[in-house]
Amino acid sequence: MITTLEHVSVLEETDGLIGMLKHSDVFEHYRNMRDKLAKDQEAQSLIRDFVKVREKYDEVQRFGKYHPDYKQVIQNMMDIKRDVDLNDTIASYKKAEEQMEHLLNEISLEIARAVSDSIKVPTGNPFFDRGCGGGCGTGGKCGCH
Template sequence: MTAVLSTAVDLLDESALVGQIVLQSEVFIHYKEARQRMASDKKAQHLIAEFADCKDKYDEVQRFGKYHPDYKTISKQVRQIKRELDLHEPIADFKKAEKELEKLLNEICAEIAGAVSPSIKVPTGNPYFDNASCGGGCGSGGSCGCS
């Protein structure tokens, strides 16, 4: 019993070490800087607030669908604000940095799972990893052609 507990503690220590390595990585530092730039940009914060408000209206309109009197207006407005949001440089940089960090974390998860067993399914939500693992990790029940 103590050997199992010792192993669990060792695993927790090693995972903490991996976490510290990620926190010191260029990918995470870039993410943190991009998040800070976005948080300190007044226009970005205004766009985010405007989008959240418009999204609430959109969700309300969606309950009734095309039969709501403001359906077309709100739908168009939310797409316009979303486009402006996506094209604003600090927000675009943050989203890109966020995707890179997610990619790094997914790679780490896949690597750890693969070291344990090639048949462990890793729910990445990323078709690259889902197809790359194809040792049973795709979650498609073999329909992708994996064994």
């Protein structure tokens, strides 16, 4: 019975954490940028064009430079990627998404460390993360304990 009560308590705390996240400034900004992106016809058109070019790009990648359309598809991919990256609405959405991801990563680390310092928490690119949470398999070269 104690285990069941502990599980209920954890679930209640989780619901509270979710509620705080939903009312945070970071989440509100993310939601606003997502809605703005959904309504921006130019951005949506760029995204659709990117998906089409990406499908051709994936096909070309199977054959590499031996594909007859290799150079053209690679150039198209670079052009559409630049257009997508330079679109203000898409760039704002990506930045809001990264801020939300950063917040979730921080929460995950705090929860893991509250349980044990040796719990591994994936927080993105392992080459740029300073602390891995311990036990990373590098023999301590990364500075973890």
